[in-house]
Amino acid sequence: MKKIFILSLITICSLTRLAVAQTASVNGQIKSSSETLPGATVQLLHLPDSAAVSAQIADANGNFRFTNPKNGSYVVKAVMMGFQNTTSNSFSFTGQSITLPALVLKNSTKALKAVTINGQVPQLEQKSDRLVVNVEKMITTGDNALEVLKKAPGIKLDKDDNILYRNNGGVNIMIDGRMTYMSSSEVSNYLKSLPANAVSKIELIANPPANFDAAGTAGVINIIMKRNRLQGFNGTATATTVYGTYGKVFGGANLNYNTGKLSFYTRANGGHAASYNKLNLGRQIVTDLYSQENYWHPIGDNVSYTSGADYFATAKQTFGFMFRGYNSPQNAKVTSNSVTTNQLGQQIGSVYMLKPQYTNTRTYSFNVNYSYAIDTLGQKLSFDADYVRSSNINNETFSNIYFDAAGTRLGDTVKQRNDNPAKYNIRSLKVDYVWPFAKTWRAETGWKSSWVSTNNNARFENLTAGNWITDLRRSNHFLYDENINAGYLTFNKTVGKKWEFKAGVRAEQTVSTGNSITQQEVVGRNYWKLFPSLFAAYKINIDHQLNASYSGRISRPGYSNLNPFTFFSDPYTAIKGNPYLQPSFSKSWLMSYTYKSFQVLSLSYVRVNNAVSTIISQNDQTKESIATYQNLGNTSSLNATSAGSFNIKKWWNVTANLDASYDKVNTMTQGTPYRSERLSWSAGTDQTFTLLKNFRIQLSGYYYSPSISGLARTLSGSQIDAAINKTFMDKKATLSFKVRDIFFGNRYRSILQYNNVNTTWQNEWESRRFSLGFTYQFGNLKIKTARNRNTGATSEENRM
Template identity: 55%
Template sequence: MSQTFTFRHLPILIFLSFLYSFSASAQNRTTVKGTVQDGQKQPLAYATIVLVSLPDSALVNSQMTDEAGAYVFEKVTSGRYTIKASRIDHNTVASPAFEVGTQPIQVPVLQTALKTTALKEVVVQGQRPLLEQHADRLIMNVEKLNTAGENSLEVLKNAPGVRLDKDDNIIFRGSGSVNVMINGKMTYMTGSELSMYLKSLPASAVSKVELIANPPASFDAAGTAGIINIVLKRELTKGMNGTLSAGSGYGTYEKAWVALNLNYNLGKVSFYTRLSTGHVNSYNKLTMERTIRDSLYRSVNYWHPITKTVNVVAGADYFINPRHTVGIMVKGFTSPQDVLTTSNSVNYDVRGNAIGSVQMNNPRDVVSNNYSLNLNYKFDIDTTGRSLTFDADYVRYHNGTDESFANQYFAEAIQNGKEFENLRSFSDAATQIYAIKTDYVHPLAHNWKAETGWKSSWVRNDADIRFEKQLENTWQTDERRTNQFLYDENINAGYLSFSKKVSKALSLKAGLRAEQTILRGNSRTTQKVVDRNYWELFPSVFASYNPSDEHQFSTSYSRRISRPNYRSLNPFTFFSDPYMGIKGNPFLQPSFSNSLVASYTFKNFQLLSISYLQENDFVMEVVSQNDATKESISTPQNLSRARTLSLSSGGTLPVRKWWSANLQLQGNLNKVSTPVQGEQYNQEQFSWDFSTDNNFTLPKNFSVQYSAYYNSPSVSGLFRHKASYLMSIGGKKTFMDGRATVSVKLNDIFDTARFRANLNYSNVNMYWENEWESRRLNLTFDYKFGNSKIKAARHRKTGTSDEENRVSK
């Protein structure tokens, strides 16, 4: 069948035309090349070469010399220039000024002598602060913390503005609508799958955490609160090196884990792999109280999962030549779980007497696994900074659960004369994601730079759950709890941004991203079908002003979107006990936000950061209570508006030479205004939180760490949270010339960490208290191996993928 041109092809043609026009504008340029030698007239490899324009001394481009001491800048525009060469162990030298026209330029040989103060072996130890403020993000250097025995999810709790809710969902800037990336690539997960994955990733593998409140246009617009990017450790030195970590811990039950981070860089080819496996025996205790008329319903649920995890990441980068780089990355993750959940729900009358109860026994086998493949390519078109990147991704997630429920009723809780009820369920959920993405960067005259790109992704989610109940020794389908839900989604996005370095101190950037969403949700059991097709625009603006190295000012604005995750759209009902259930909502709409951030940093200490976040049509769990059946069903719904104003200050203080303290103080004003179940709901609360992390350096490579945090009462959506706090202490010892470290940490010394919240509106009056193994004693051993003194290889950044991460909770 022949294909004809349609309107949907127009954005692609416009984008290709835009790329062509940029390419055409960069013709009629010439080449500048030369060599650098040391004092003995031998080639000086890995020296930094800078091309500087005159007379304003503006940096045009930079690179490193190869093994022969040679360098080449291609397609340099007409003008007057000079070349500067430097290396850490050699003096800086500059070439005479030269004019560039249409003919190639051969710069005279540059010769530089060894610094008289240089050591035979140069060892550079950078003392980075815990927090670094950049124009578009706040960076937390995890290696400055004592994270002995912790996982990546626990690391995030140390980041400013980040906390976890009762289900270990990540809350950033007071909102749960945040996207999490690993090394610049979306995790594709939310909820329990994301928390389980991060728990399998040891903290020792994490280098830093980037908090991006207002991402630029090149990022997906998803995530109204912004993006959290977890950067894992990876060495770029030639040769082989890596880190081996092993540890064990004990809280209520035992835990053990081991991880290997291995890098092998041959210069032309770079390999890397990360392997981790763990055994975690843990528990959660959830206490819930519901007041229905004059009666109190109190349930205590114990959730006891035994989890085994295996996490594998492997990849390679092949540097075809200085312009072309190709890469491949594969990831695999599996996490089988044996879970036993028990529940005891007791009904009390107005005088406090127990008048009925239900006991539930819920054994469950869960298998979660996923794998992904990424292919990437980068083309450095010329030495002016023009580059083209391309990424192709495939991701598959699968989750299967087999479980049974045995409910026993006592006294007035007996229903229809039955004291026993047996149920079982089988669920299977699979998600497949395909994505292609390309980005183009083009420097312009007068310190301008343009960026553009296109991305298309396709998602297919198939969730099937079958519930059965036993009637007279036969199993029959429970129609109320059985459903199959199919979800298909296609998102097409394009962006354009411009940036300019106005002066040495002032930088500006603005961008616009357009996204088209085409989706179809089909509940085969309930015959509910939802089709949508819509376009949205997402502007972003950034400005940074750095009058000196000590003073940094930055401000940014962005509009963003949060699309419902796939399970939230699935209209089936899952009952966690005979009276509590969770139900999806296929008619959920996306929510939108406007975000503004301004900050001032002095000497790497963030003296003040002001953040304003307004979310419209934000999604929140709303509990509907049936006073007759005593059932409470939680359903995600679009609420009207939530606003959060935050002021924060924090950074690292050198109290003494042997004592450094990181302090964080934040205040939040939260407002929620929305109709709920036919009534207007207004909630406003000022809250504050404080955290401190202290490091005490002792003789003979010993150190002691003390940390604590306090969160005051606060509000989030319809929930009113009670205060929480904890204190932790630890110590570590380094030996074998700094290659080996033994760490011990007692987390939550007094076992005070809890999630406690109230829910009050309409006929709903509920109280939650969630308790977990917060108090734990962990012991870890880290060992760095390989040659860390080999000259650094040339640094190449491969393309990254910004994908959806809304796989079901």
């Protein structure tokens, strides 16, 4: 693989040198009497007929560059609103690069009437390869990013707030084109810390092309944060207060400074919040009924921040860096009351648990990026390097008090404690090359290598005779190292104005070693796979479009899922990792029909082999239920979605989505065949009313029917929200009020029934909330410039 990597780099560099050697150009700059003019329209006109040969927009420094025109005589014409048109002196091009004197545009003497343009951006937009949710179209006061995400078509949350896309948990979450480098639960907690008004768009990519990592059986979700790419200094400040059962406050700022040569941005959000979660758990153990109520009351702070800069060294070369951090210290009071009754309904014993808990997740990531635009036709070479460091702290102290059938205390309080620190280091290098050729063809190729190391030293101790003694059954020191090398090649072809085709293949090699030092167990793997992808788009006319796609994907086990440590949340409930977990593989097909910005029908089918799920093993003697990560046989999901937005009246906009899914699970569970299948559906709508005096009202509601998720059968739920906002101060300030889950109908309820397991779950949380928010924009909001770049770290982060 190293030889292939070196050969690929040599090939890419050779292509670049060849391209540069064969490129000759006409260069110049557009200026006014006092400064350069970015955004001016520049035309290359052939003489003597003044026929337009090429046109482009001047870059952030007013520069332009026409590549490889035919030999002949030309002039360059510059046009910009508010200035008089200017044409250069004639010149001859003979195959050698030339630089023209700067074209100076004079101010126009004609006065322009004031023009007001009111544009309506649809809340849902169907692109050729993705569905885009424009969050800025929504009233999101008091919401966090996770709450907005779960309203997107095809998105659900499981009982632990893990994100499901097309009813599949194997989805990669990206932020601004970069992977989040967190586990599923950490991603959910991070999104909860981000205010929804910091999000600009959500991109749902069911079948990513080969230049994306192959990880993620369900596809990719890219969350694009707000970034004001305007010249000068500008920004947005937000403040929100929320009250449900407990109070919360959040605030943040998004600042940008752009000189044209240097674009700097920083974003910081923080908050203090108290909340709760109540779990009612019922288990049938032989003839006894075990009832448990767990109450979790966390109080914590969180802060997330991002800073970066783009430096436009020349018209062709751009350097960039970005730093992102996340910190979430939290103290929680956890209680559990477990009661066991016999078949006559008589209490035969109980246990009460008190567990103070301190957790903290710290994640820091750093990216450097270089981009070289070889020509104006789109030929481009780019490099990315990423480094991520993350640490998790989880300290708990258990106090367990046991009672007999009469409620009499049995013995002394049983005290235990758990210290479960985890550290992650991730490094990646990525190179990509884009080459348009033969007018209607486009090729892309690239290479990526990543290295991951984790260290988890979990220690569980019992207090015995005044001394803390290590419990070897519940302790484990686990190390994990992984290297993934990947290369890809894609070709894109347009046929006329109606057809577009794209085909690609990605090869990925995985080398990993899991080492349980405590259990003296080492598991190593070395495998590689090919992942093809195909796309076709047919544009019937300006309003109607058909799309079809296919891709093969992989979902590697999460790093902590491979750790054989047994983590107890209470005396009878635990979860355990599995070092022998295998990756799961999927095949995904999708077809869609779009009318304007409305996705009339999207039909997809996903089949997953070796899907990872938790299997509960119940010990009828000790009453312990331990959930272990295991590979299922296969799962499949046939999904149909219709979603879009439209206006009933000019002042009344409706966004609606309807989703239906037929899911099947076919596997062996602890040596016993298990089969489950079900048709489920969900529906949601947002009604937005634009009123006089800059008032806007939004009514939202959604419903989801009973469904299956892994081995669990989930029950129905619903939610109704209402919001009102007003803009003022020349539309720079917005004040909003929102009520969420008015009728308190959002719950998670599920049933597990297989072998000797017969369990019911019911989770409730602080879903009904009242929030008041204020947003203020300041600085220069008029001149647009700067770039929007995606950097190159991949799916390793989602598995931490």
